[in-house]
Amino acid sequence: xxxxxxxYRKEKIYGLLYVTPPVLGFLLFTLFPVAYSFYGSFTDWDxxxxxxxxxxxxxxxxxxxxxxxxxxxxxxxxxIGIPIGIVLAxxxxxxxxxxxxxxxxxxxIYYVPVISSLAAIxxxxxxxxxxxxxxxxxxxxxxxxxxxxWLMNKHTVKPALIMMTVWKGLGYTMLLYLxxxxxxxxxxxxxxxxxxxxxxxxxxxxxxxMVKPVTFFIVVTxxxxxxxxxxEINIMTSTGGPEYSSASVVFYIWQKAFNNLQMxxxxxxxxxxxxxxxxxTLIQFKMNEKSSLDI
Numbered sequence: 267x268x269x270x271x272x273x274y275r276k277e278k279i280y281g282l283l284y285v286t287p288p289v290l291g292f293l294l295f296t297l298f299p300v301a302y303s304f305y306g307s308f309t310d311w312d313x314x315x316x317x318x319x320x321x322x323x324x325x326x327x328x329x330x331x332x333x334x335x336x337x338x339x340x341x342x343x344x345x346i347g348i349p350i351g352i353v354l355a356x357x358x359x360x361x362x363x364x365x366x367x368x369x370x371x372x373x374x375i376y377y378v379p380v381i382s383s384l385a386a387i388x389x390x391x392x393x394x395x396x397x398x399x400x401x402x403x404x405x406x407x408x409x410x411x412x413x414x415x416w417l418m419n420k421h422t423v424k425p426a427l428i429m430m431t432v433w434k435g436l437g438y439t440m441l442l443y444l445x446x447x448x449x450x451x452x453x454x455x456x457x458x459x460x461x462x463x464x465x466x467x468x469x470x471x472x473x474x475x476m477v478k479p480v481t482f483f484i485v486v487t488x489x490x491x492x493x494x495x496x497x498e499i500n501i502m503t504s505t506g507g508p509e510y511s512s513a514s515v516v517f518y519i520w521q522k523a524f525n526n527l528q529m530x531x532x533x534x535x536x537x538x539x540x541x542x543x544x545x546x547t548l549i550q551f552k553m554n555e556k557s558s559l560d561i
Contacts, residue, residue: 300540306533313529324534334535336510337518340424341493344514347428348488352481354432355439360473362440363447373444376437384434388501391430392417395502417503420511427498427512439484446480447473482554486547493543496520515539 307324309317328334358376362369379387394401397415406413416426450473458468496516499506506513506521513521515535523532 303533303536306530307537308534309530311530311533312527313523314527317530320530324531325538327531328534328538333510333513334515334518337506337513337515340510340512341495341514341516343424344428344431344495345489345492347432348485348492350428351432351435351439351488352484355436356443356477358436358440359443359447362444373437373441376440378437379434380437384497385501387430387434388498391426391498392502395426417512418508420508423503423507423512427502430498430502431492431495435488442480442484443477446477450476482550486550489546489550490543493539493546 306317308319308321310320310323311317358372362372393399395416397403397413397418400413400416402416403413414422416422454472454476455468458472463471494516495514499512499514499517500520503512506517516539519532519535519539522528522535
C-alpha cells in the first residue's frame with residue numbers, strides 16, 4: 267500500500283507540473299488581460315496615467331461615434347467572403363475527391379497561401395491591386411476592361427480585401443472539406459445509385475449532411491476570425507482606406523488605443539466586440555443544435 271501511495275503522489279506531482287504552465291499562461295495572457303480590459307472600459311485611462319472611473323460614458327459615446335459605426339459595418343460587410351470561400355472550397359474539394367491526376371500537387375498549391383506570412387501576402391496583394399501596374403488590372407485589360415485603383419477607391423477597396431481573404435483561406439477550408447469527403451463511406455453512394463439517385467440528389471442527401479459538422483466549424487471560426495481582421499487592413503490600407511471605407515473594428519481599436527492613447531475608450535470597443543462574437547457564436551451553436559434535431 268505504501269508503494270502504491272508513493273506512486274500516486276509521484277503521478278500527481280508530474281500531473282501538476284504538466285498542467286501548471288498552460289494554466290498560468292491562460293491566467294496571465296488571457297484571463298487577466300480580459301478582466302483588465304473590462305475594468306478599463308469604465309475608465310478614462312490613457313494607457314500611462316491614472317485610471318479614473320467614469321461609468322458608462324465610453325459606451326454612450328461609442329454608439330454615437332460615426333467612425334465606430336462605420337468600422338462595424340465594414341467588418342460585417344467583409345464577412346461576405348465567408349460563404350463565397352465555403353462554396354469555392356467545397357467545389358474544389360469535390361473536384362479533388364474524384365481522384366483527378368495531380369491531386370497532391372493541387373493540394374500543395376492551394377495550401378501555400380495558408381502557411382505564408384500574412385504580412386507578405388498583404389504586400390503582394392497591394393502590388394496586385396495597384397491601379398497603374400497591378401496584375402489584377404493587367405488581367406482585366408486582356409478583356410478590354412479598365413480596372414480601378416482598387417485600394418484607393420471607396421467602392422472597390424472592400425471587394426478587393428474580400429478577394430484577398432477568400433484566396434488566403436481557400437486552401438485551409440478546402441483541406442477540411444476534402445478530409446470530410448474522404449470519410450464518407452462509398453457504400454452510401456452505391457446504395458443511392460442503386461435507388462436511381464442522380465448526382466444532385468446524392469450531394470443533397472448524403473454529401474451535404476455528412477460534411478455539415480465541418481461547415482459548422484468553418485462558419486464559426488471564420489466569423490470569429492473575420493470579426494478580428496486587422497493585419498491585412500493595416501498593411502494594405504494603412505489609413506483605413508478612402509473615407510474610412512476599409513477600417514475594421516479592431517483597426518479602429520488599435521488607432522484609438524495606440525495612436526490617440528484612449529485606452530479606456532478602446533477597451534469599451536473591445537468589450538462590445540467580444541460580446542458580439544459571443545452572441546453570434548451562441549446563435550450558431552443553437553441553430554446547429556436545432557438543425558441536427560430536425561435531421
